[in-house]
Amino acid sequence: MDKLELKALGKINLGLDVLGRRENGYHDVRMVMQTLYLYDNVTLQKKSAPGIEIDSNLFYLPNDEDNIAWKAAKLLIDEFDIKDGIRIHLDKHIPVAAGMAGGSSNAAAVLYGMNQMFRLGLSQKELMERGVKLGADVPYCIMRGTVLAEGIGEKLTPLPPMPKCQILIAKPPISVSTKMVYEKLDSCEIKEHPDIDGILDGLKNQDLEQVAASLGNVLEKVTVEAYPVIAQIKECMMEAGALGAMMSGSGPTVFGIFRDRRTAKEAFTKVKAQNLAKQIYLANVHNVRRR
Ligand SMILES: C[C@@](CO)(OP(=O)(O)O)[C@H](O)COP(=O)(O)OP(=O)(O)OC[C@H]1O[C@@H](n2ccc(N)nc2=O)[C@H](O)[C@@H]1O
C-alpha cells in the first residue's frame, strides 16, 4: 500500500481536573475525554527518495519539523530505519490551538497509518507508548471513544459510551497556548474540583442530563479570565437550550450538549448572530474505539 487516507478526529473534555504538578512542569490530571466526528483528513504517501515532506491547507501551520505530524513520522523512520520517504498532507478542519487536540490527532493518525503502511507490527499499546513522547493527548487520540485519562493524560481506561446527543462547537477567534494555561493555573489555588465521578456515574447510568450537569474543567477559570467571550458563548448556548456547556481542554473552544439536532441548530444560529465565534460546527459524538 503506497497511499493511505485517514481521518484524524477531534476531541472534547467532558471533565478536566488537575491533581498536582510534577517536577518537570507537567500536571497529573483526571479527565473524561470524548471523540467527536469532526476531523482533519490526513493523507500519507510513500516516496522512494528518503525524507519527510509535509504540507496543509492552512498557510500558518508549520511545513517542517515543527509540525507534530512530521515529528510522528520522524520517530518511526528513525526507530525502524525506514528507507523510503513519506509525504504527508493535512486537510485541516478541527480548529487550531483550540483545546480539541487537532495536532495530537494528526500525530496519532501518522503513527497508526505508518504502522500499517510499513508493516511495523506495533500493537496499539506500543503505538501509544511512542505517542506520549510527542504529546500527552496523543495516546488518547490513538484509542478514541469515551475514556478516563489519568497520569499526564496517557493512562487510559475505556468508559461506557456517551449517550446519543448533538454537540455544538464554537471557537472564538483567539488562540490559546496549553503550556501557558497550565502555568497560570500554578499561580491560582484550585478552590473547587470538578465532579469527575458525577460524569462517570452519568455514563454508567447512560443518563445524558447527569453527564451534562456534571461537566467541569479546572482550566476554564484561567482561560475565561483572559477571554470573557468564552463565558458569553456558554451563556448563549445555555439560553438556547443546551443541557450543559463548557470550555474544552485549555480552550478557547466552547461546546454545548444538546439532546436533539433542531435545538442545536437554533443555538448555532444564535451564537452566529451574536458574532461570538467564527468557527461554529455541529458534530456527533464518535464512540468507536480503535483496537
Ligand atoms: C489540556 C489538554 C486536555 O486534554 O488538551 P488541549 O487543550 O491541549 O487540547 C491536555 O492536557 C494537553 O495535552 P497536549 O496538548 O497533548 O500536551 P503536550 O503537548 O504534551 O504539552 C503541552 C504543554 O502543556 C502542559 N501540560 C500538558 C499535559 C499535562 N498533563 N500537564 C501539563 O502541564 C505542559 O506545560 C506542556 O509543555
Ligand SMILES: Nc1ncnc2c1ncn2[C@@H]1O[C@H](COP(=O)(O)OP(=O)(O)O)[C@@H](O)[C@H]1O
Ligand atoms: N498538525 C498540526 N495541527 C495543528 N497545530 C499544529 C500542528 N503541528 C504543530 N502545530 C502547532 O501546535 C499548536 C497547538 O495546536 P493544536 O493541536 O491544534 O491545539 P490544542 O493542543 O489546543 O488542541 C498550534 O499553535 C500549531 O502551531
